[in-house]
Amino acid sequence: MADLAADPNADVDVEQAAAAFGSLADENRIAILLALWAADELSFAELQSAAGFEDSSRFNYHLRKLLGRFVEKDDDRYRLRAAGAKAIDIVVDERFGDTSEPVDLALDAPCPDCGSALHARYEDDAITVECPDCDCVVHLGYFPPRGRATRDPEAFLEAYARRLWRDFTLAYEGTCPRCSGRTSTRVEIDPDWHLDLPAVSDCADCGTSIGTTIGLRLLADPAVVAFLWDHGDAVDGRPFWEFPFCIDDADAEIVSEEPFRVVVPIERGGEVLRVTVDRSAQVVETARVTNRDVRRE
Known part of the structure; x- marks a missing residue:
C-alpha cells in the first residue's frame, strides 16, 4: 500500500485520470452534464432535448462516454454521479468566460x-490583503469567479471572509477544506515566511498546507468567542482581518519549551484574554486580566 503520508498523490492513476478528463473534453458532453445538473434526473428523451441534441444517435454516443464515471442510469433515468457534479462545479465556478471585475478596496484594518x-485586491480569481504603502502582505487566497460575478465589492469581501473563517476552522479541527481529508495542525517556531509562530495545517490525503496566525484559528474557541462578544464583537459578524491578533502574531510569545506553550494575548476594552496553546495550537488554558495586571507582569 502506498505511503500517503509521505506522498499524498502516490495512489493517483494518471492514465485513468487522463482518460476521465478526456471524456469531458467535448462541448456536447459538458452540455449533457449541465442539463443533468439543472434538472437532477431525466429520461433519455428529456435529457436529449435539454442538452440540445436533435440526432439521437449522436446524443447516445456522447452520453455513453459519460456513463459510469460521471453519469449513472437507474430505471431509465439518468443522473449525475458525484464526479459529474464536481466537474460541473468547476465549470460553473470558473465560468471560463470573461474574468470578473477586479476589486481594490480600503479595509477597516x-x-x-x-x-x-x-x-x-481581487484580480484573476486571486485575492490579496496587503498594505499599499509598505508592501506588507497579510493574506493570499482564491475565490471563484461565480462568487464575485453576483456581488458588489463589499458583499464579495464579506462572503470571502465568511468562507475563509469556515475553511480555517475546518482545517484546525482536522478536516481539509479542499478534499475533506485528514489534517493535523502544528505551531512552527522557525518558519520561512512573514509570521513568527504560524499555525500550519497539513492534509495527509491531498497535501494541502494552510498557514495562518494562531489567533485566526482561535475564532472558533468558546472562550475567545465569549470574550469578544462581551466586548461587543460578534466573531461571525466581522471579517477576520479586522481582528489584529488574526493577521499579526507579534504579540504571541513562547512561555514554555517543555511542555511547549505559546500565549496569544487578545486585547479589548481595557481587558486582555491570554490564550495558551500547545504545539498543535490547541487551547490548554485561558485567563482574563486587566491591562494594568499585564503591565505588572
Whole structure:
C-alpha cells in the first residue's frame, strides 16, 4: 500500500485520470452534464432535448462516454454521479468566460507594520490583503469567479471572509477544506515566511498546507468567542482581518519549551484574554486580566 503520508498523490492513476478528463473534453458532453445538473434526473428523451441534441444517435454516443464515471442510469433515468457534479462545479465556478471585475478596496484594518489602511485586491480569481504603502502582505487566497460575478465589492469581501473563517476552522479541527481529508495542525517556531509562530495545517490525503496566525484559528474557541462578544464583537459578524491578533502574531510569545506553550494575548476594552496553546495550537488554558495586571507582569 502506498505511503500517503509521505506522498499524498502516490495512489493517483494518471492514465485513468487522463482518460476521465478526456471524456469531458467535448462541448456536447459538458452540455449533457449541465442539463443533468439543472434538472437532477431525466429520461433519455428529456435529457436529449435539454442538452440540445436533435440526432439521437449522436446524443447516445456522447452520453455513453459519460456513463459510469460521471453519469449513472437507474430505471431509465439518468443522473449525475458525484464526479459529474464536481466537474460541473468547476465549470460553473470558473465560468471560463470573461474574468470578473477586479476589486481594490480600503479595509477597516491597519497594517501591522506601518499602521496604514490595508487594501483588499481581487484580480484573476486571486485575492490579496496587503498594505499599499509598505508592501506588507497579510493574506493570499482564491475565490471563484461565480462568487464575485453576483456581488458588489463589499458583499464579495464579506462572503470571502465568511468562507475563509469556515475553511480555517475546518482545517484546525482536522478536516481539509479542499478534499475533506485528514489534517493535523502544528505551531512552527522557525518558519520561512512573514509570521513568527504560524499555525500550519497539513492534509495527509491531498497535501494541502494552510498557514495562518494562531489567533485566526482561535475564532472558533468558546472562550475567545465569549470574550469578544462581551466586548461587543460578534466573531461571525466581522471579517477576520479586522481582528489584529488574526493577521499579526507579534504579540504571541513562547512561555514554555517543555511542555511547549505559546500565549496569544487578545486585547479589548481595557481587558486582555491570554490564550495558551500547545504545539498543535490547541487551547490548554485561558485567563482574563486587566491591562494594568499585564503591565505588572
